[in-house]
Amino acid sequence: MRLTRRIFGALSGAALALAGLPFAPHGAFAQEASTLVIAVPSDPAGLEPGINKAEPVGSEIILNVFDTLVAWSAPGFAQMEGRLATEWTISDDGKTFGFTLRDGVMFHDGTPFNAEAVKFSIERTVGMNPYVKATLGLIERIETPSASQVVFTLSRPYPAFLSILAQPQSAIVSPTAVAASGEGFATNPVGTGPFKFRAYQADTRVVLDANPDYFRGAPSLARLIYTIIPEASTRRLELENGGVDIIQQAGQLSAVPTEEMAAFASNPNIKIIESPSQIIRQLEFNNSLTDSPFADVRVRRAIASAIDYDGLLAGVFGGTAERVYGPLTSNSWAFDPAVKDLAPSYDPEAAKALLAEAGVNPADLNVKLYSFQGSLWGAVATFVQANLADIGVKVEIAQTEFPSYRALHVAGEWQMALDGRQPWYNDPDAHITIGYLSSLKDSAMTFRMPENVDLDSKILMAQGAADMDKRKALYSEIQKEIVEFVPGAFLFSPKLIVFARSNISGLVINSAPPLNEYWSVSKN
Amino acid sequence: MLAFLIRRLVSLVPVLALVLVIVFSLVRLIPGDPATTLLGPGATDTQIAALRAQLNLDEPALLQFWHYLTGLAQGDLGTSLKSGEPVLSEVLLRLPATLEISVAAVLVAIVVGIPIGVLSATRANSAFDHVVRIVSLTGVSMPAFLLALLLQLVFASWLGWLPVSGRMSSYLFVDHVTGFALIDAWLSGEPGAVTSVLSHMILPVTVLAAFLAATIGRFVRAAMLETLGEDYVRTARAKGLSRREVIYNHALRTSLLPAITVVGLKFAEMLGGAILTETIFSWPGIGRFMFEAIRNRDYPGHPRDNAGVCAAVHADVAAGRCALCPA
Numbered sequence: 004m005r006l007t008r009r010i011f012g013a014l015s016g017a018a019l020a021l022a023g024l025p026f027a028p029h030g031a032f033a034q035e036a037s038t039l040v041i042a043v044p045s046d047p048a049g050l051e052p053g054i055n056k057a058e059p060v061g062s063e064i065i066l067n068v069f070d071t072l073v074a075w076s077a078p079g080f081a082q083m084e085g086r087l088a089t090e091w092t093i094s095d096d097g098k099t100f101g102f103t104l105r106d107g108v109m110f111h112d113g114t115p116f117n118a119e120a121v122k123f124s125i126e127r128t129v130g131m132n133p134y135v136k137a138t139l140g141l142i143e144r145i146e147t148p149s150a151s152q153v154v155f156t157l158s159r160p161y162p163a164f165l166s167i168l169a170q171p172q173s174a175i176v177s178p179t180a181v182a183a184s185g186e187g188f189a190t191n192p193v194g195t196g197p198f199k200f201r202a203y204q205a206d207t208r209v210v211l212d213a214n215p216d217y218f219r220g221a222p223s224l225a226r227l228i229y230t231i232i233p234e235a236s237t238r239r240l241e242l243e244n245g246g247v248d249i250i251q252q253a254g255q256l257s258a259v260p261t262e263e264m265a266a267f268a269s270n271p272n273i274k275i276i277e278s279p280s281q282i283i284r285q286l287e288f289n290n291s292l293t294d295s296p297f298a299d300v301r302v303r304r305a306i307a308s309a310i311d312y313d314g315l316l317a318g319v320f321g322g323t324a325e326r327v328y329g330p331l332t333s334n335s336w337a338f339d340p341a342v343k344d345l346a347p348s349y350d351p352e353a354a355k356a357l358l359a360e361a362g363v364n365p366a367d368l369n370v371k372l373y374s375f376q377g378s379l380w381g382a383v384a385t386f387v388q389a390n391l392a393d394i395g396v397k398v399e400i401a402q403t404e405f406p407s408y409r410a411l412h413v414a415g416e417w418q419m420a421l422d423g424r425q426p427w428y429n430d431p432d433a434h435i436t437i438g439y440l441s442s443l444k445d446s447a448m449t450f451r452m453p454e455n456v457d458l459d460s461k462i463l464m465a466q467g468a469a470d471m472d473k474r475k476a477l478y479s480e481i482q483k484e485i486v487e488f489v490p491g492a493f494l495f496s497p498k499l500i501v502f503a504r505s506n507i508s509g510l511v512i513n514s515a516p517p518l519n520e521y522w523s524v525s526k527n
Numbered sequence: 528m529l530a531f532l533i534r535r536l537v538s539l540v541p542v543l544a545l546v547l548v549i550v551f552s553l554v555r556l557i558p559g560d561p562a563t564t565l566l567g568p569g570a571t572d573t574q575i576a577a578l579r580a581q582l583n584l585d586e587p588a589l590l591q592f593w594h595y596l597t598g599l600a601q602g603d604l605g606t607s608l609k610s611g612e613p614v615l616s617e618v619l620l621r622l623p624a625t626l627e628i629s630v631a632a633v634l635v636a637i638v639v640g641i642p643i644g645v646l647s648a649t650r651a652n653s654a655f656d657h658v659v660r661i662v663s664l665t666g667v668s669m670p671a672f673l674l675a676l677l678l679q680l681v682f683a684s685w686l687g688w689l690p691v692s693g694r695m696s697s698y699l700f701v702d703h704v705t706g707f708a709l710i711d712a713w714l715s716g717e718p719g720a721v722t723s724v725l726s727h728m729i730l731p732v733t734v735l736a737a738f739l740a741a742t743i744g745r746f747v748r749a750a751m752l753e754t755l756g757e758d759y760v761r762t763a764r765a766k767g768l769s770r771r772e773v774i775y776n777h778a779l780r781t782s783l784l785p786a787i788t789v790v791g792l793k794f795a796e797m798l799g800g801a802i803l804t805e806t807i808f809s810w811p812g813i814g815r816f817m818f819e820a821i822r823n824r825d826y827p828g829h830p831r832d833n834a835g836v837c838a839a840v841h842a843d844v845a846a847g848r849c850a851l852c853p854a
Contacts, residue, residue, distance in 0.1 A: 034698050
């Protein structure tokens with residue numbers, strides 16, 4: 004075919020014509036008033052409890068599509084409320100939990116919710132989900148004395164069980180839908196929740212439609228859309244431009260840098276919703292190294308005293324994080340305020356004195372500080388580096404990509420590292436056991452505590468004691484012991500921050516797991 | 528022609544083999560493994576070991592490579608470690624998104640690049656020519672991601688004329704039918720969907736087309752200038768053919784040869800997915816999939832794409848050049 008000017012002309016004309024098309028300005032769609040768009044950084048890892056793990060996107064979707072038996076009440080999350088259950092009892096030995104179920108609840112496919120569905124769901128999840136072995140795996144048997152009663156018997160006392168039942172993994176699925184979809188249930192989940200699953204388009208979006216028959220009342224929103232945008236800066240631009248309604252900084256490792264909080268604060272179209280979390284981020288010592296200068300508690304205390312905690316909270320976090328003094332956050336029911344006095348405070352002179360007392364020349368301490376990647380961690384690492392330089396300790400920062408970082412951490416090839424934990428259930432056990440039990444040091448990212456029979460047994464006892472007061476007393480002892488050991492410097496607990504368009508209200512932000520519920524949200 | 532094509536295809540084999548070996552080894556040399564990434568920071572060693580065994584990551588490397596080759600020979604590109612789906616279906620799912628902007632970019636680049644190149648050559652050393660040469664130098668030298676970020680900042684953020692990211696407004700939802708957003712939007716009948724898709728395509732297509740248009744323009748200009756000085760062109764003019772006829776029917780045809788080569792190479796490369804452009808605009812194509820696969824150590828997810836790109840490049844360019852050669 005001959006390349007003629009006419010053809011070029013036609014193509015150019017077409018191109019120009021396309022360019023002249025009116026672009027729909029934001030807010031032009033009718034659906035926008037009743038659709039809530041939440042920007043998330045990644046695809047959901049699993050959309051139903053049977054395959055759910057502690058991952059934020061899929062877990063949040065599950066909490067909105069399904070219901071659990073119980074849940075922690077907003078806004079304090081210190082009391083439990085019944086969702087699919089109305090009442091419950093716990094036996095004196097702490098092993099048997101009985102629930103009375105709510106009447107008249109239906110699954111999205113029209114089938115009734117009952118005790119059989121609960122038994123089916125939990126047994127199914129235990130059977131197929133490897134991540135619940137340590138928790139739901141403690142269930143010895145589930146009995147259904149009637150259609151509205153269910154009894155769980157555990158193999159050992161585990162008071163945190165109620166918290167576990169509030170997790171997304173414990174959500175109740177429709178047995179009929181599972182039987183009908185088989186393997187396809189993961190891409191077509193059916194629950195009792197305020198929103199029904201509509202579609203999942205990989206790399207792009209998850210669409211949920213309102214459930215008008217929801218037992219707590221129909222949601223105000225007609226549709227919920229999770230839009231997947233991997234880059235944090237893109238999510239921020241979208242929020243500013245009105246392309247999405249909500250973005251979150253749930254204390255994640257590589258989230259929107261806090262400098263941009265200032266930009267949102269001065270934007271009248273965006274509001275910032277802050278909520279305390281139970282996340283703890285710290286500087287850890289490798290407490291299993293016997294021939295390291297950090298094996299001396301005075302050296303550890305010196306390092307911990309060299310850090311300007313308030314300066315970190317103000318300078319790097321601009322008030323978006325809170326002080327942590329020990330292994331539990333201040334909003335935990337087991338928190339012992341006595342640790343505030345026992346924890347090292349910012350005192351560089353005392354730090355230098357301690358080093359001198361320990362016979363260590365700060366110039367000899369050439370330490371590599373390992374950390375996760377991301378600008379947030381980079382800022383924290385740099386701040387710590389500057390603090391330690393003030394007492395003469397030279398620190399080299401090594402931000403490492405996650406899988407490699409974990410490998411070297413678990414292998415014990417480090418002296419100082421920045422680390423943290425985001426508990427996935429609302430119980431002190433979530434922080435204490437995995438962080439400080441010495442037997443776990445080679446198999447998870449921990450403080451690598453040296454073997455201490457006394458502390459280890461206290462931790463396990465506190466985990467299993469049925470009496471709440473006894474647990475509280477044990478955790479009090481554990482906290483004080485840990486803080487005096489100075490296994491690290493407890494740096495901060497980031498607040499859960501949600502950035503939303505100003506016309507959004509009614510959002511519930513859970514603290515552990517840090518997931519949002521949209522049933523009560525409305526757009527004005 | 529056939530013999531030529533067969534020779535070119537055969538020469539693909541050693542290239543492909545080398546690419547496969549390199550990519551396979553490089554990826555596995557990165558420390559950290561898929562099981563760790565999949566399970567996250569809270570996992571214990573027992574959990575990770577169990578997953579590794581389940582995913583056959585404990586096999587010796589040579590054995591893994593053998594499985595990979597035999598699978599490839601049978602058209603099985605393996606299973607994504609992250610999603611559990613076959614890689615082939617994951618790639619095919621994302622192919623329309625990449626295809627949509629790649630084809631649009633090539634069309635735009637041709638429509639913009641060739642006329643500009645011709646005009647620049649025929650008005651050589653004029654002010655217009657100088658401006659074009661400077662702009663096209665910028666277009667060729669500027670990294671794609673920088674251009675993407677700049678365009679996004681200026682047109683989406685500051686001016687608010689164009690959307691920031693994605694294939695369509697986040698408030699709209701159309702069912703997935705073909706995977707081509709334009710077609711699906713049109714089929715759905717959802718009001719405003721087609722316009723939304725078109726406006727979302729503008730920035731990514733511009734970024735992809737910029738380099739290509741600049742390159743085409745420069746090639747066309749250079750080749751045309753050279754051709755216009757040739758004897759046969761002077762002969763044609765002497766014979767009485769109009770300037771326009773000479774330019775388009777004679778000079779341009781020859782000048783297009785190098786341009787086609789570039790278009791072919793770049794198009795094949797684009798099909799491999801413009802990783803950074805797709806990431807910045809959250810475009811759900813193959814490039815973004817590859818980027819995420821590397822980040823998640825999803826070993827089956829990426830090697831094939833690279834190999835495929837190389838193969839496509841050779842075949843594509845060879846065929847294109849053949850067609851343009853004078854018979």
